[in-house]
Amino acid sequence: MNFKKVYGLLVWSALVLAACSPKIKTPKPEPAKPVENEKAIDKKPVKKFAQGASVSLLVPFKLSELNLKTATKAEIEKYAMPIDFYQGFKLGLDSAAAQGLNFKLNVFDTEDDNAHIASLYKNDRFKQSNLIIGPVFPEGLKYISAYSKENNALVVSPLAASQPADFNNPNLISIVNNIDLHAKKISAYIAKNFNPASTIVVLINPRKTEDEQFGAPIRNYFQANTKFTVQEYASAYAFETKMIKGKQYAVVVTSSDRAFVLPTIEKLYKLKHLPAGGYSIALFGHPNWVKQNYPTDKMQDLNTIVSSSYKIDYKNSAVTSFIKKYRYKYGFEPGEYAFKGFDIAYYFGRLLATYGEDYKDYIVKDRYKGLHNNFSFIHDEKLGYINTSLMLLRFKNFTLNIVE
Structure with a gap:
């Protein structure tokens, strides 16, 4: 993101974002919608919002902490994330308004502080919300849970990959897939595509807390549901001593610690290409690998697959349309959080416009094909609504491509 443009954007944000409430009116119908739901749903008579739907967006701009005269580039870029999300969100709600509903968007700077969140409970605009987006971070989501339950208010967790059980x-x-869903996706793929008679599933698991969060559900999946032989080692070097020629190995590395992962990849690559004849290895990695830097040639050679809840197809017409609109309105390229903000706003805005006051009943029925990920929710009586849609990506032609 261009430094000067981010700087200018923050100046603008400091002037207009604090407690702003833009009224989003129905624009003229657009010739093409940015994204569409996957299938039509039988609808009962819709009870529309009489005064338009009220949406409250809780984002930690924390602009009061930023001195624009002395801030470094790194400091400014840190504060750019919530603004990028807000701008994408605003475009998404604009697009949803094309379906015939006016929205009142209330934007609140939580400053990543529970005291600021508590102050909203006395704010009339906040109390009249038909939907609350945010807070962004887990601590804020935990804090607002009591208000949400007491007032039967739906709260969207837009960016946190936390376990829903953390909030009760x-x-x-929950929009972002939790680690259990990533583990299940990887496990199901292995079970579907490998022969248990000739394949050994290997977990390379250093057993740190974060490693075990990914490793435990994979271990449990294969122990409970399949006939695969499962082995577990603390390192690739320990694994090497137990390898058997003629076997296919589906190797899952549960760590995202680059200092551990990089030599592990190097070792597995060597084991596949031993001078005397290598082993058959297919590698599966932690979802955080998508944002880390590893040797692409070796990842590709090992047929590496990782799960992800974020992937942009820049050849997609809806994506290119969004980018053009974002450039036109804001003057620079959208980042990851702009795409996420757009999808969340458009999906829920469309639900509010289509189903009115009963939109809650359609969250699990209405599937959405978005710019960065799809939305397909299940409902748990204790944990709420959980998005189960995520992708598997494989290295091919030196880039990540969607497998399923």
């Missing part, structure tokens, strides 16, 4: 809120809507 039946009114929570």
